[in-house]
Amino acid sequence: MPRRFIHAADLHLDSPFVGIGTLREGFAETMRDASLEAWDALIDCCLEEEAEFLVLSGDLFDRADGTPRGRSRVRRGIERLQERGIRVFAVHGNHDPLSGRSPLAGLEGVHVFRKDVPTSETLDLPGGPVTVHGVSFGKREVSENLALKFARGDAPGLHVGVLHCSLGEREGHGTYAPCTVADLVAARMDYWALGHIHAYSEEHAEPPVIYAGTLQGRSPKPGERGPHGAVVVEFEGDRVLEHRRVELDRVRFEAVEVSIEGLDDEADLERALRSAAAGVVAQADGRVVLLRATLTGRGPLYELLVRDEYLTGLRSALDDQEADDLVWERITSTAGPAVDLDELRQSNAFAAEVLGAFDTLAADPTELQHVLDGLAKSFTDTALAGLPTEDLAGRLAAARELALGLMLEQDGAA
């Protein structure tokens, strides 16, 4: 029977979900406790899989000292592991740098890797020795390539590297402890347990270089959508036999796109949205799904969509009729009026000039970002810092359709 360990990362325990706005009544508690329940599920997973140890690859908490509730929950979970002799190896990441005393310090059965310099800990387990190497962030922003400091050493058995790092630049993630896959492979580990990127990612097959992804999706952003959980790693001796994902999230963020093309009225639109929602809900295995819908395409319903508060009202109307396993988080639209853009581009109309301007900007994301940054300067609130960071193309498309719609409206008036 192969031996097992569990790899989890970016748990951000007891931190709020971001960017979801006010949900319908009754979901606050579910959302509030989701990360902690995912943690409990991780502990259950360790016990059920009879794992020999658990590896946490950073950002256990959203801030260095965590929260009282989070610390308490972690303590209880680790006590459960301790009862079964399951050791825990943890590094601190950019969100919870080891700037002072670790919230995990002093817990029985937990090894917290020190900051800045990788160290290793060898376990003499009944099935054979296992050596875990790791290093914690000592501060939020680490620009050093920590991967270069890892060395396998001569100890027999499996060697696992634990690192919170950036393999290249990723949208929505700051670049910390940057390194390359080649740097990691050169360290001759048998498995790299990475943290920082919130979406699961297998960066290298042999040896496995794995981002476990966050335990529980944290927002409606693309990288946070879909299943989240941990990785079960099976091994023998110094060889990883298999690694597989386990879904441990309690709330799932999903997104669907629904085209308004061919839809004649509101009833059609609602049917189309519900049909799209049913698909993702069915795949969520009973979890609460927070669904963001984006309306696309062109059609006569566009005029409906651009009415003030229409999309908000549509969301509320749908949400009010849903069961407990689906929340319509937001409905956005990049849908446009029923015009042929190519034909319009060829025309002599000013709209062609406007389309050209949108096309020019779409072809220059840097300029688009610059424009949005300039606009965003209007906002001084800290919550809006770095506001236009995601789906710039979608935002530009929405803006284009808005402008075109208004221009066509003006034409109609003329």
Added chain:
Amino acid sequence: MRIARIEAIAYGAIGGRVVEPEPGLTVIHGPNESGKSSTMQLIRGVLFGFPALRGEGPRREPKGGGQRSGRVDIVTEDGRRFRVERTHGSSVVITDEQGEPVGDAALMRALGIASVDLFDRVQTFDSRDLASMGLLDDPSVRAGVLASAVLGGGAGAEPVLTALQKRADALYKKQGENQPYAHALKAATAARRALREAEKDAGAIDRSADALTEAEARVARANEQLVAATQALQYLDRLVQLRAALAEVAAVDAQRPEASGAEEPSVELVSEYRAVLADLPVAIDARRRATQHELDAAGEHERAVRARERIGLPATAPLPSIADESGLRAAAEAVREAEREATRLGDIARSAATQLPVPVEPAPPAPRRGLGAALIAVSLVAIAVGWFVDITAAIIGGIIGVALGAAILGGLGASTRSERPQQHAAADQHQAALANAEVLADQARAAWRAALAVSGLTGELRVDQLDDVLATFGAIRAADDAATRSTVQAQADRATADAIVVRAAAALGEGAPAELEQLRTTIDRALHDFDAQRELAAKHRTDLQAWQHRRELAQEQVDSLSRADAALIAAAEALDLDQAEAQHDVLAGQVVAARDEHTDAVAALGGTRALIENDEDSADLATLAQSAADAEADLRAVADEWLTLQLAHTVVERARDRFVEEHQPGVFERAATQIETATHGSWVSVRMPDGEKAGARSEIVGRDGARTPFAELSEGTVGLVYLCLRAGLVDEMHADGGPELPVLMDDVLTHLDPERRAGAAAVIADLATRHQVLYFTCHPEQVQALRDADPGLTEIVLERLV
């Protein structure tokens, strides 16, 4: 296209008025309240649609009631004439010269892409527009003014920009308080404030962790103080107790019980005495039985003596043995047999002698042969026994028996032989047999006597007395045996009694009375004394044990308290109890104080722990954090939407600016010509800053190339420049394929001095050479200036309406 006829069907106070402009410059002039502005508005309304009444004001409401309506005849560039008739609230009707409806397309073609906004901004302007020339330094005004004139097709940018801005402003405006952004910001700020407060509390939790450490330290300190005070008190108490324990030991020692002096009899001795005492009844009973047995033996002996006397046996003579008795019996039997035989033979002989022939009865041979054989056998046995055991009587008896037996057997032989019938011979033979029998009888009697002699009996006993004698022998023997048994039992009982007496003597020592009752009395007394002695000894032992127990307890107390610490013992012994009592009170007070402090510290620690545990279990912080995040997300959503609107606005502006940029040189070029004409060459061109560069200034360029900011120009010069720009815009728009539209001017020369007025009139006259210009004014000097500039102009004079 140009306007050929204007008819107000129902519009303000000008209902029924008809004005028929000509190509080129038409000056429509009249006093105030002659309906110039209404006529201008009517043209706009008929061509582009009447705005809501509130947009035009109550003055445009038809005096006669009904909807606003009018007709405008237009002549297109290809010379076709159409009538546009529009009633507010109804569709526009386009008819040709024959009055036939021709559809909207004709109007649309005539107007081109022009919108009412374009018409307003480019084709229609008044003195206020000229006065606002300084606003051209505002980038948006500048761009808007320029762009709105030169849109190449479709709708103008300005309405779109306005709509976008309006929607954006509805979401967010700087300093705005009623927009969703303001509300969301307020909510987010409040939520964050609540979160910060909670985080302060969470910080308080962390501080509580510090407080926990402090509370634990306080408990430890209090505990140390409590322990120290308690130990001091305990030490003092220990000294006091030790002192008391030592005193107790001394007191106990003084109370050690004295021994009584009486020697306690040993258990063995007492047991021996008790055993003897227990055996004394046995001894007494044994002696009593012995006496009885002795009496019994004497009685039996007497009875035996009398029996002896009765049969003549000396008192000391031994009784014949059983064998002797057997011999006697055999001898007696032999005598009786011999006599019976002799008698029988005698009878036979006599019978034979007297009654010859006397039948002879056959003698019963078998029993006699048996008897004879038996007798011999017994006799032989007797001899053998007597031989072996040396019993003379037995030997004698045996001899007799053998002889007798042989006699019997011989007699039998003779008898048998005599059976042969020879009666006489037989009688003889019977006589002989009789004689022989008699001999044998004598021999038997002799043997009998011999047997008696052997048995010590007198020879006078007869055979028939044998049974009595033998019975007497039995009685004697039984008496002797009984006497012997009684004697033996008496001896045994006496021996038993004697043994007990000897044992008593051994126990009691010399002087022990031999008499059993005395002995019993002595032993009873001795045992009583023993009991008393033992009781005394036991009491002493009990007292001693009790004392020892007390002593041990006292010592244990001392040991327990002193733990063999000699110094402690010395300190206890040296303790001043009065001082100790005072010191005890002080220390007890310190202990109470320390305990109170400890209790308080423990309670504080518990409270802090409870606080932390409660906080750890509390989801309040998480709830507030989520609320703050939600509020920020709501704020972000508003900002997102605003950004999208503003992005659209920006891109449309860019499109417009790009368009403007492309066409601006033409506008400026045309304007420069007009400026140079209007200023008689003083100024040759204008320059405007690029794009939307804020703070940049518009400048006019002099003949020598010097640049003068608009702000430094006179109001009249600025107005003149603006007029030239507008004229250039109209030309540029038309040159770029835009529609040919009439230009409507309302008192644009009002603020100009005569020189500038003349120059401006020249610009207008020049413009009128390419476009129809309808100039509305109530100022005669303006009419005159225009006449001077364009002598061929058309004048239409309006009368005051009220």
